[in-house]
Amino acid sequence: MAFGVGALLGNIIGGRLGDTRPFTTTFTTAGVTVLASAGILLFSRHPIPLVALFTLLGLVGLSANPILVSLAVRYGGAAPTLATAMPTSIFNLGTAIGTGISGIALESSLGAIGPTVVGTIGAVLILAPLGLLAFLESPRHQVALEQR
Template identity: 45%
Template sequence: MGTVRLCDGRPAACAIRLRRSESPFGRAGIGGAADWAGSRAVSAWTVYPWRRRSFTACRVRRRAEVRALGQGRLWLALGAAVLIMGGVLATYTYITPLLTDRAGIPARAVPLVLIAFGIGALGGTAIGGRLGDHRPMVTTITASAATSLILLALIPASNSPVAAVILVFGMALAGFTVNPVVTSLAVRFAGDAPTLTSALTTSGYNTGITAGSLVAGRALDSSLGLTGPALVGAVFAALTLLPLIALALRGTTGPSRIIAHHTTDTAAEPETADASAATAR
């Protein structure tokens, strides 16, 4: 949908998704939408010749986005995004039974603990954004190691309600420090093709959440019991160090300024002016 909107500006798919009763094409429904889309394409190709250059620019941008995926450093950054989010959310997904059944925190007080987690996540994001510009690898490696140690400490210390709350806050603070730095590195490695990379980074976080929660659920049902998710989270966070150390060894220097593709054609301006004048007449 985004590519269609970028190339044409008014995607026919938006009209197709409407109910027939709400369709601006009346009783014609999807058929009318297809006719309308076809007429729009013809007019864009014949009446507005300068638009053909925008279609070409779209194809160029798509090729650049795909070429950016060949960066090995990009996949290391995406791997770190998957693992760190899998570690934090593996524990967070099943944090309620740990707090109520093991730490002895009343169920009505669990939302307050979750608020503490949210404050920690907000603080970690701010810290990562502040420190990541100057020392990205030191920040991410330190935060990942701290996350793993905090989750390991949560296993024996979760018997104490005070310690459990503090460690849940620390888990969010340390874990979410990695996210903005990893996202920034991924976009930097993509150079002048950041759109697909940004989407893949978000998908990487969601993949980590899914994988971490799945493994943590299995651990919860195993002999590890309530401490299983925390152990799984600690392992995921520790594994995050592998791609981060590899990145540190390879270096993070690369295109730091995102340059959007822009095609300039000296003949485009006269044609645009002539077409505008013809439309006015």
């Protein structure tokens, strides 16, 4: 329940902040997701910090989704419906793949912490495409393109 309430609030707050600062908001939520996931890994045997970190993960873990959909629509050009559908499909594909890998990790020598390790690695990996997108959208890069 705490994760769900956090996710609801995160979507509302993330959507608001994403309207004015989409890249700052997505980087912040991705960074805090990495920290929350790592914290869950470290404190998995301590109920109070675990619930707090799980709530934080709900708050930030999904809050970038509306921003990412908005960015997809921005880049979608003449195909806004397709651009809206693609991020949701990719989120679902990521969930399916992540769940499969987490199941394998669960049965590995990592045991019960396997899914958390997979989640932490996944959270770190999102920083690369976000960094590339932020770079391509940066004013400095846009000025360099215009000067060519």
